[in-house]
Amino acid sequence: MIRLIVAAAFGALLAGAAFAHEDVKNPAVKARMELMGKVKDATGLLGGMAKGEMAFDEAKATAARAALIEHAAAIPAAFMSNETDPKSTAKADIWLNWADFESKAKAMGTAAEALDTSAQEWLGAGMGGLGGSCAGCHKAYRVKK
Numbered sequence: 250m251i252r253l254i255v256a257a258a259f260g261a262l263l264a265g266a267a268f269a270h271e272d273v274k275n276p277a278v279k280a281r282m283e284l285m286g287k288v289k290d291a292t293g294l295l296g297g298m299a300k301g302e303m304a305f306d307e308a309k310a311t312a313a314r315a316a317l318i319e320h321a322a323a324i325p326a327a328f329m330s331n332e333t334d335p336k337s338t339a340k341a342d343i344w345l346n347w348a349d350f351e352s353k354a355k356a357m358g359t360a361a362e363a364l365d366t367s368a369q370e371w372l373g374a375g376m377g378g379l380g381g382s383c384a385g386c387h388k389a390y391r392v393k394k
Contacts, residue, residue: 278334281327284320288357291316292379295364299373310366317379321358325351338392346389353386 273279291313297303298310331344343350360378365371 273334273336275332275334275337277327277330277332278337278339281324281332281339282337284323284327288317288320288383291320292383295366295372295379296376298369299376301369305369305372307366307368310372314361314364314366317361317364318358321354321361324354324357338394340390340392343390350386350390353382353389357382357386 273282294303294313295310295317298305328339328343328350331341357379360375360382363378364375
């Protein structure tokens with residue numbers, strides 16, 4: 250029953266994210282929003298496991314970690330062009346402080362690489378670094394929702 254509830258909640262989250270991106274007219278902005286949605290999904294999965302909100306699954310945790318490393322590497326290319334859209338939450342400061350933005354994306358990749366996905370307690374120990382890297386970038390470069 251718990252799995253059904255978690256699956257339904259996750260499905261609703263994904264549907265909500267897809268719907269939120271539906272009104273985005275600029276394809277470059279939509280692509281980067283989808284990339285950041287994938288980061289959110291992988292981070293949410295790892296966070297849920299680390300907190301014990303869902304069963305720990307080493308294979309899924311390892312796959313989410315690998316996805317985060319891949320997504321972090323893709324962030325600079327996704328944001329390289331200063332593209333805008335009324336639905337975008339990216340601040341113009343990204344392009345004014347490009348080197349710092351790239352550094353923050355790299356920090357996220359480094360934090361993901363440092364995650365130990367072999368056991369729940371090790372995963373939980375590394376989530377602070379990952380969360381800190383995400384928060385550092387969001388505080389500087391994302392419009393508050």
